[in-house]
Amino acid sequence: MSANSDDEKYAAEATGNADAALTYPMQAPALHKSGYTMLKGKSCKILEISTAKPGKHGHAKCTFKGRDIFTGAIVEDFHPSSYNMEVPVVKKTEYDVLHVSRDGFLNLLSELGEKQDVKIPEGDLGQRIRDYLDQGKIVTVIILAAVGQEIAIDVKAVAED
Structure with missing residues (x-):
């Protein structure tokens, strides 16, 4: 050798x-x-x-x-x-919510592409996401990511024009 x-x-x-x-x-x-x-x-x-x-x-x-x-x-x-x-290393990223899958995962979209591996949060935040989608609003979630884990921490909604 x-x-x-x-x-x-x-x-x-x-x-x-x-x-x-x-x-x-x-x-x-x-x-x-x-x-x-x-x-x-x-x-x-x-x-x-x-x-x-x-x-x-x-x-x-x-x-x-x-x-x-x-x-x-x-x-x-x-x-x-x-x-x-x-x-x-903690990152906060905004994503548009396209829909919630049957198994409870958020279908998300950003400039980086689609993402489907974040579960909808339980409790009030998850219910607000579902309610906004049912009302036909444009829904944006803020995802907090660190050490290979991600979680939705906040939601914003605006009415569709």
Whole structure:
């Protein structure tokens, strides 16, 4: 086996996709209330941050309280203030709703094309989407996406002309 084939065998493939990362690191003290972070493996919006002074074992500790952006559950976690925490890449995108499938998925349209893998939310938001569609209105939903998950978080409607 030649040296060239070994280099080719282990060469990293350059994909050119800089958006591929689902999270990025940030030091705990740089995070702020109403920002996002990963707490116990969940994407959370930060509700509270408190910092304890350094103790006999060294580092100051930051205690985080957040709300899971997909389930609404409250999550608490703590980390040394000198450590990096993972921050999810969170994107909000508007889509036009074409219809709701029989199995409860939204048929969405944007400049990027069609999308059919977001479930209609339960509760008031899902009912508002269905009501607007039944009334013949043009319906737009805002989809929140992070760490490979997506959820509808808001809806807007205008009457068709």
